Amino acid sequence: MNPRVAQTVAAVVLVALIAFPFVAPTATYEHTVLLLAFLVAIQAISWNIISGFAGYVSLGHSVFLGIGAYTAGILSTRWNVHPLALAPLAGVVAVVVALLVGSVVLRAKGPAFVIITIAMLLLFQVLTINLPELTNGSDGITLELPAWGRDVGNIPFYFMFLGLMVVTFGFSAWIRRTKFGTGLVAIREDEGKAAAIGIPTTLYKNLAYAASAFFIGVAGAVYAYFLTFLNPLGAFNILTSVTIVLAALVGGRGTLWGPVVGAFIVSFASEAATVYGGGSQSRLLLFGLALVIIVLFLPDGLLPTLQRRLAKRREVEYTDHAGAMDHRPAEVGTREPIKPQPGPLLELRDVHKAFGGLKAVNGVDLAVPAGSITALIGPNGSGKTTLFNLITGTGGTHTGEIWFDGHRIDGLSPWLRAHHGLGRTFQVTRLFKSMTVLENVVAPLESFSPRVLASGAVAGHEADRARDLLSFVGLGRFENERAGALSYGQQKLVELAQVLMLEPRMVLLDEPAGGVNPGLVDRMAGIIRAANRQGVTFLVVEHNIPMVLDLCDPVFVLARGEVIASGPPGVIRHDPAVLDAYLGEVTA
């Protein structure tokens, strides 16, 4: 959907929603149906921040509604404060709970998070039942009645929820536009890669989870006042959670408008089913079936599916030939070394790594001179990529020491290593395929400070620099294409531009010429040389031996996890041990 069309439609609908209670002040039933739809929308939009943008599905997200509602309910009766005055506090309590739980599970990928979110909802049910001193147990809490007269009905709540929905949407839209938002999408697409380009993934996920809790907590307090009665099973309701998930899925998970559209569809459908289709008894069955059907047949949601149908994608002819790309020199620029250290830039000391009984890396000592293009070659399975993973921090535990630029870096997270100026590319390119080329190149974080979170995703000097780097690798005119649409060789170049965005002192290249059109290999070598002249040190794993011998000095040869030879290319070329390793060992 064209953003401008979407905005116009949204503005018209919003005006209509604001006008409605003035036009029809006595339509209390319609007001109530709508305000409950707003409530679903508030939750679905919030859910979308952690589960849509960042891809961590929460199945118990209504727990924050219950937490907000109970915060208002408990405190308003104890402190004798108006429940609405407690709404911000209710939001804060929800955030605190999210941070506590998130700090435990969000260090992880995989099913742990989903399990915890269900468990949390059920846990709060049990807790509110089991702690009657605090919550009045199963009997529930009764709040004061709304102060306004009967004649206004639910209109004040209507506007409160409408306002909250608009604010929540604005918050979500703002997040999506920031660097923080791009970081979340990067995590969804490829978490390991996101860490490798300097994104502090654990922190981002926790912030996203907290952000997804706040407005639901606030809405919970308003909801408590609206209901005037709270009980454990109603406040921590599994069906509410399912409604949230359904709404976001129907509309389009991860999109900006999807959760809003989905919330209205699901709310109205559920209301219609209750009125015309057998009452609320059948709602559970209908929601269950709907969830199954949507996961099976409409996993992307309505908006993205419609968008694909409507927009006939313009087909662009892509080519790997150098002539199809523009050439412009660019400043690659590396950050100044904080304190220049004598000796090698990267040094490995007696590094061992075993997978069970297999010694993948066995006592490697290796020093990469500052300013060099160093090669690491060796037959398949000799431990090259494992060594790369250890250096960049994705390879797991190992023994030995890794020093970079005078700092010992083993034990640091991948993103901290990236912030030190250590970048890498991958053997099989790992771009964020749904982002544009330009978004990919601006995604890296060369350093992290809280200010980064709020800065625009594609803005200012960063975008300029990204465009320069894209020109530098010759792909300037592809900046608005989806990265997934590019050819393999072009993706390798984009990945190189991406890693140069880190202003790295050193780049690890994993098979830069692997699977690339021969015409592009020379270009790749040229780019590496040019970046090297501007101060970037390279460590290259490559099977294209002519390219290695031409480009690199010194060359390290790895076989069976050990360095069997090292030296200038001229020497390596004739080393019998190297020939042996490549051509097979002579059996006695």
Next chain:
Amino acid sequence: MTQALQTIALGLLIGGVYALMAAGLTLVFGIMNIVNVAQGAFLVLIAMLTWKAWQLTGLDPILLALATTPLMFGLGWLLYRLVVVRVRGTTPAMSMLLTFGIALTIEGLLNLTAGNYFRSATPSYFAQSFHIGSIVLPKAQVYGCLAALLVLGLLYLVLNRTWTGRAIRATAQNPSGAALVGISASSVAALSFAIGTATAGTGGSILSVLYPFFPASHYEWIARLLGIIVLGGMGSLRGAWVGAIILGLAETITATYGSPRWATLVFYAVILLVLLVRPHGLFGTRLREDVAT
């Protein structure tokens, strides 16, 4: 002292039943990386069917497992072939959403057809007990545990002594390797899913005697089972055993010395604690794929 022994005996008895129920869940996760959230709903569905059959025919509820187990095997096989297979290869979250949808569908169906109130099958031995010294062992608990151990033993034999079992274990360890030596991944997946749900067949029939249940009981049951396999290590059968015994004991001890209303909380506490301290559980492979390590 007697009370302690009594508590431990009851904990072990219920642990055996939990072990069977959890074995199916962990097997499915180990082989296809799917957390079947509907396992709890399958248990309650079968408990309801068992209860109905017992009402109509007077047959022993636990013996009815002879019928319900193959029934769940068939249902699981069909469900995999028709529905679950479509989410293979997507994210674990999508498969969890799917099985969650299946669970809700079952709960909704039970609500509409059977009504939203507690039931329990009460065969003649329901209120009787074996007395060993001063320890009282309710007959229902003993029979239930024996039936569960029998089926677990069968499962063990199938997995360790048959070609099919080897194929399943091979696929769990290395799917592509298994495919290369001629094991059809889709047949193994369908088979394991069916075996996983079949354990809910036996488990559900036993449940109908041991615990009162109603349609929404499945949340409590899936929480129990998840607690067990998270503790044992997801995907590990041995872990399911050990986790079930530990949590069976922990639940019974909490109920005896603390209060029954806090007993269910043991499972949530375990889920949180284990994921915090030792995310891969006692015997599991890494559940929490830490990015940093």
